[in-house]
Amino acid sequence: MSDPSATGGPAVPVLEVESLTKHYPVRDAAVRLARPRRRVVHAVDDVSFALRSAAAVALVGESGSGKSTTGQVVAHLEPATSGRLLFRGEEPRFRRRSVLKAYRRQVQMIFQDPYSSLNPVHSVAYHLQRPLRIHGLAGSAADAREQAIQLLERVHLTPARQVIDKLPHELSGGQRQRVAIARALAVQPSVLVADEPVSMLDVSVRLSILNLLSELVTHSQLAMLYITHDIASARYFADQVLVMYAGQVLEAGPAEKVTQSPAHPYTQLLISAAPNPDAAAGTRPKMQSPGEAPSLIDPPAGCRFHPRCPHAMAICAEKQPPAFRQGDDHWAACWLLDDGAAPSSQPRAARQASHPAASPEECAKEQTDA
Amino acid sequence: MSAPPLLEVRELSVDYGSGRGAVHAVDRVDLVVRRGEVLGLAGESGSGKSTLAHAITRLLRPPAVVTGGQVRYHRRAAPGAPADGAVDVLALTEAQLRRFRWEEVAVVFQSAMNALNPVIDVRSQLVDAMRAHQPSMGRRERNDRAAELLDLVGVSADRLRSYPHQLSGGMRQRVMIAMALALNPDLVIMDEPTTALDVVTQRQILEQLEELRLEFGFATVFITHDLSLLLDIADSIAIMYAGRVVEIGPAKRVHSEPAHPYSRGLINSFPPLTGPRRELTGIPGFPPDLRALPPGCPFAPRCGQVMPVCREEYPPLAAIDDPGEPGHLAACWLNAPRSGPATEGGSGE
Helix, strand or coil, X not given: CCCCCCCCCCCCCCEEEEEEEEEEECCCHHHHHHCCCCCEEEEEEEEEEEECCCEEEXXXXXXXXXXXXXXXXXXXXXXXXXXXXXXXXXXXXXXXXXXXXXXXXXXXXXXXXCCCCCCCCCCHHHHHHHHHHHCCCCCCHHHXXXXXXXXXXXXXXXXXXXXXXXXXXXXXXXXXXXXXXXXXXXXXXXXXXXXXXXXXXXXXXXXXXXXXXXXXXXXXXXXXEEEECCHHHHHHHCCEEEEEECCEEEEEEEHHHHHHCCCCHHHHHHHHHCCCCCCCCCCCCCCCCCCCCCCCCXXXXXXXXXXXXXXCCHHHHCCCCCCEEEECCEEECCHHHCCCCCCCCCCCCCCCCCCCCCHHHHHHHHHHHC | CCCCEEEEEEEEEEEECCXXXXXXXXXXXXXXXXXXXXXXXXXXXXXXXXXXXXHHCCCCCCXXXXXXXXXXXXCCCCCCCXXXXXXXXXXXXXHHHHHHHHHHEEEECCXXXXXXXXXXXXXXXXXXXXXHHCCCCCHHHHHHHHHHHHHHCCCCHHHHHCCHHHCCHHHHHHHHHHHHHCCCCCEEEEECCCCCCCHXXXXXXXXXXXXXXXXXXXXXXEEECCHHHHHHHCCEEEEEECCEEEEEEEHHHHHHCCCCHHHHHHHCCCCCCCCCCXXXXXXXXXXXXXXXXXXXCCCHHHCCCCCHHHHCCCCCCEECCCCCCCCCEXXXXXXCCCCCHHHCCCCCC
């Protein structure tokens, strides 16, 4: 809900990832025997984006699209396989424990399931005071408690003095998620990674949690990475939307642009599939994309969406499409958008030509086109 | 509206436990499902929607007990014969229940992974119900029917030999639907059938279901917490809160003219994908604790239009002033013709 340009957003993003890639080795013995070459799951391939303070970026995709893995790499719960992660313009050297600890203080995470992200045997007070103690932010026990109460008030979990001594099972799902948010805020982070923060909650409390997160983004100048499968909530909540499919970002841009004039056939599919009672009845087009998301061990060559794409062309199966610019900050990786000109000078968030499989051909193509 | 009723639920109540600690999970619910119709049942967790479905199919397990009410099912008349009246589902014997389930009413549960047996292949699970219900069917006939069923739900027949873990979530849910349709039931109860699936898969399955429904003419009770989905697919919608139906009516009316403040709040809880981007408020407060419901309307503590009467007496489910829509009912004092509960017989706890 906040526009970075309106708030005079800083030129340097708080956090940036460039060509982020995460592969997991396949442990299945049968697969390894059959194909001795080391196989990997391409969970995330070549993803780039920037998080700015007081702005929310939504990562939208189906299960298995790599959106959660991306969030985990950003929070450094998982190391990246390759690519760069820049925090305030610098690459943190995570091997040093002090650097990792400082990074954790800056980048906090909110998980999907508030029933498992809180320890059932500890009180709300314990959950909120622990990060304060670990990061040396609380002077005395009384101070820690006072801070915890303030945190609860910040997430509108009142009366805070009563809530603070409760155990997780005494709270409803929405209340637990507020505790989880308060815990993330305890260390005064500058980046919040929220992985499906409302999808486990009752419908009637989802919006209040989204509104709370939105308030934190605006008032506390947080940079937010909002990971979701629900493109409507991404539109509601985020400034920028990135659409992921099979480990790659297929389209990115301002939330309104991506949701109101989607350029990529996959984004169009996602939007047409979402329940939308406001659309006049009977106008819903029939779904034209059969099938399911591809194997990430052996992703399709070329565009990973081409086996399901209703507009697939010969080139789609051969070459990975580069990012085609659709306007300021809005791009999509689809050959349909190739108007014959060379791909636009790569925007910051665009797929870089450094993709190992595509780079030689890509360069050749750019030259011939130019 | 013209279709004859298929299933009638009258004043049905289900408690968990008994005595003073009893939780009224379903509280005097009235519903009618008509032939070939899709009735959407929306509500949050704990609203009683799944308990209601289990009660209708007699699948409740202790400590859940039906404490009152009726479930009547109108059996399809045999060709040429007159309709043979309604069956009292709650009075069926075990043997009668065996016929009632699968042949008359089938259920599709949310968690296909748990509903399918992991150590038996798809074919065996599909033919199991046929073998039990139609012993005259030959082995080859059953296998052919199993292949046909898979084909109907859009799974290729070579999946017959697959085990559940070899199928994707969407395919498992399709197999569940195929099983439900095996014996041509007249009513299919779907308890959150697509909640665990991705939106694209969900949409594909919903479209497939609609095609199947048009082909075979079964009625559906579609249970979900996702009201926006129901507005898309249901003919009529019942909204449950704290064990009660708080509003019921034609889907379009419930969407465009919700009569209960809770329905209005729910509809305003789904950010729109089109139209202006506006601030939404959702519903303040937290879902009710069924163990400690306030007297009067259980939604009163969260309601923005609460009146003194709301905290005293439960409003009756009454027709609202909706011209041309006699089937639109809501349980809210705001819709009472005159503000005065004195004339109403039913009272809260």
